[in-house]
Amino acid sequence: MRRIMVVGHGMAGSRFVQELRARDQGRRFEVTVFGAEPEAAYNRVLLSSVLAGSLTPAEIETVPSAWYAAEDVELRTGVEVGRIDRRRRRVLTTAGEHVGYDHLVLATGSRPWVPPVDGLVGDDGELDRDVVVFRTLADCRAMLSRLGRVRYAVVLGGGLLGLEAARGLAGRGVDVEVVHPADRLMERQLDLDSGRVLARTLRGLGVRVRLNAQAVRFTDGWGGGGRGVRLDDGTRLPADLVVVACGVRPNSALAAAAGLDVGRAVVVDETMTSVTDPAIHAIGECAQYDGQVYGLVQPAWEQAAVLADVLAGGPARYGGSAIVTRLKAAGVDLAAMGETDVDDFAADDGLEVLRFADPARGTYQKVVIRDDRVTGAIMLGGPETVGAVTQLFDRAAPVPADRRALIFPGVVDAGGAVDPADLPDDHTVCRCNGVTAGRVRAACEAGADTVADLAATTRATTGCGGCRSDVAALLSATRPTVEVPA
The missing domain is CATH 3.30.390.30 (FAD/NAD-linked reductase, C-terminal dimerisation domain)
Structure with a gap:
């Protein structure tokens, strides 16, 4: 029986396990999944709906934990993998265990990027108590827990996540302003005119937008003892809460430390296999195929299906995704x-x-x-x-x-x-x-x-x-x- 280990219990990792078991009716594979978050698998795409109040955390669950037991899959939530030993084909977990594998699937996703704005991060390296990122269900809960004492919020970043967070907070009655360094919102997807129309639409929904602007400091001492964000042009914005949505970086440090070929993410071929080690694979936001790192769910799920088919002996190959x-x-x-x-x-x-x-x-x-x-x-x-x-x-x-x-x-x-x-x-x-x-x-x-x-x-x-x-x-x-x- 071949041992398949999945590192990451997000949307890519959980989908891969489902796809694999669908092709493995004879239970040829012993499957173990490690997830850093303590949650059941959930749809990260719908976090903005939870923030807005249109969905509950339970309603965005994708794979109930009971499914893993029923499918004879060992699920270890709240446990991370700290090191890969490629020579012995085993990993060392944060629980201090060495666990062996025949095939290792990296589905570690991405981590939020926090810009070097004075005051966002304390001397201890942790985010300030009134600063949050918007990436996980725990982040979403942290924002929801603050709503009762948040009147003003500043969202740093006018991409997808930033706008979804801003709209969710505005829908909860918070005074929200988006600060974005580019000349338009969602500059990777939109042209200048559509960015302007989108900004106008958002203003009508209670979200103010400030373009070509950079935050330089999150500071105390606001009028009346409050807090606020200072911009590069000297403007001051009141902020009881700062939401950081300035983009993400692939979680590829584990792979790099193991000596795998890493560009922006783990470099893989059309079978989603590392070009360095045939026993290690990567899917989702931590995978780089043909120079491209995809940050959306559809490519991650397509990659998960391809890899499951490949490991089950099928002919599937990945050729990129139309986004x-x-x-x-x-x-x-x-x-x-x-x-x-x-x-x-x-x-x-x-x-x-x-x-x-x-x-x-x-x-x-x-x-x-x-x-x-x-x-x-x-x-x-x-x-x-x-x-x-x-x-x-x-x-x-x-x-x-x-x-x-x-x-x-x-x-x-x-x-x-x-x-x-x-x-x-x-x-x-x-x-x-x-x-x-x-x-x-x-x-x-x-x-x-x-x-x-x-x-x-x-x-x-x-x-x-x-x-x-x-x-x-x-x-x-x-x-x-x-x-x-x-």
Whole structure:
């Protein structure tokens, strides 16, 4: 029996174990999982919903701890691996144990990056009592525990996590200001105009945005004895709480100390195997494939499935992921994919850029087309066509002759912009998990009565949650006698 050890119990590690056991009905593998957090496996993507109060911690649990016992998997939560002994093929845990392996799977994820702002970190190396990062369920609980005494919050970072945290706090009645050093929010995904529309939308939802700004100090002595953040231009912002969301760094120190090839993360090949040691593998945010480190759940889950298949003797290979980024914040509907900061197409006959903006209504839609294929898009405030555009992007399928259909629903057939209930069976409804409309219908016909049932049987809605309305529509259409909650 081969021993497989998984270091990391996050979204990549827990999914890998599920995928492996699904291919290991004969129990050929002895599986042990080490998780630094004491929690059951949960969906980190939905932490902003917990912060906002629309979900509870129990509702974002993905793999109940009881599942591991039922599947004969040893789960060790609250235990970290401190060192890898590659020669003896064993690890040393923080509990002082040496545990052997035949295959070691690194799913250690990332750690938050804390910028060198005076006052964020004390002399003891720990975050100040009023400074939090937004990465784990414990971080989320820490913020929730402070809400009763927080009137003003400053969020450092205007990327995905920062905006989700800011919107969640604003929804709880906190006065929130986002401080971001770039000229636009989410500068990796958005162009300048869409960033401006997003900032305007957020202001309407109670989140102020300050761009091209750097925090230099978190200090006491505010008026009335409060605390605040001083910016590089001398501006002072009151802050009972500072949320640090300035990006992450892959957790690859364990691999580097073991002598593995580490670039930005652990360098792996198309089988998710370290290029240094065939017995060690990496998936998720701690893995680097073809120079790319993915920071989203969909690639992590795709990598987990590939590695599980490889270890089970299958032919799967990883060839990279096409990324669609979604902002999960109440009152904001945003998806961005592929190349988005493209505007000058005069010298490229094969390039088209479609754009429509209505800032007053929080709408900005942009579709980039090369040689009749969607290669990028920003869909802000336009949920009616985002599904069709995403499908065209995923499949590299030809766009409709009348390009207006990609932005304005109902103009002409957009090649997929139809009622969710009428989606073809091969249409991917849940992109995070690769679940098609046909698979959802089959689960409904097999007896699934609720969206929760469909989530349990197909995994649809368990990623970013953006497909929930489509899944509910399919359920309602397939089983019209079942009442689907709004």
